[in-house]
Amino acid sequence: MPVPLHTTGKASFDHIYDRPDPREYYARMSALDYRIPELAKPFFEQQIREYRAATRTHAPTVLDIGCSYGVNAALLRLGLTIDELSEHYRAGEAASRAAMVSRDRARLAEGDACPDVRFIGMDAARPALDYANEAGLLHDIVHADLESADPTEAQRDLLASADIVISTGCVGYVTEKTLVRIATADPARRPWMAHFVLRMFDFAPIAAEFAALGYRTERVPGLFEQRRFASDDERAQVLNALSDRGIDTEGQESRGWLYAALYLSRPLPEPGAVEDRG
16 A cells, blocks of 8 residues: 655655554554664663753653554563564454553553653544553653644643653654744753754754753764655655755665654753853
8 A cells, every 4th residue: 555655755654543442553554564663762861861860850741752553662661572562462462542551551550661661652643642651661642733732731730840851753744833832841940851864854943942942952972763755755745855854865765765863952051150060
């Protein structure tokens, strides 16, 4: 079946985020060798460690933007690889949704690798959010499209509780509009940020908005494979977008993969303050 393209030029998988459970999502992503959440995992773990050391916060809250079925939380909490997580859902192919939820809750009960971290997921796909929340992968959820509207008071309260904000592919679908609304949810405090951004999208406008809010943004050296192209049309669109930006794709996207860069944004210390880095 042809894969439709999003207005950004990327393949659109909106239809698999509206399923009542993640089985089709993982089956489709596995077929494309989707791996960015697993590559991101050690960097997110490092952010959590460094945040604890810098702020002396024992139980930080992590907000995952574009979380879908709670993929990043599942990898961090269950201690699995992305392939193991895909197999976990493939093994339950014949199970009911209720049984899948019970399996996930039982898996978490066996051992949570991040017992002192609270995970909030934000997404525009309600079925994906609901599954991750009912399965216990996410402690709280925010169903919102902050590109088009400010958060409600209840949503703002949840967003304001975030200590660290992460994402592994939503930038491009979301812009500085969403990220600034999240960053300013608590007017007195700025969360740390760690975003994996496809090279076809320019992070400079977001970094400029962050700088105006008192952030310093750094790009981590290296590139990270996201997944294989879903179609020849997607490949052509992405390569054209990268060419328009003057980005050399030889040895990266030309090999048939989407590649992302990691940007870390942290609030600068207040004037006269000494930042405790542990």
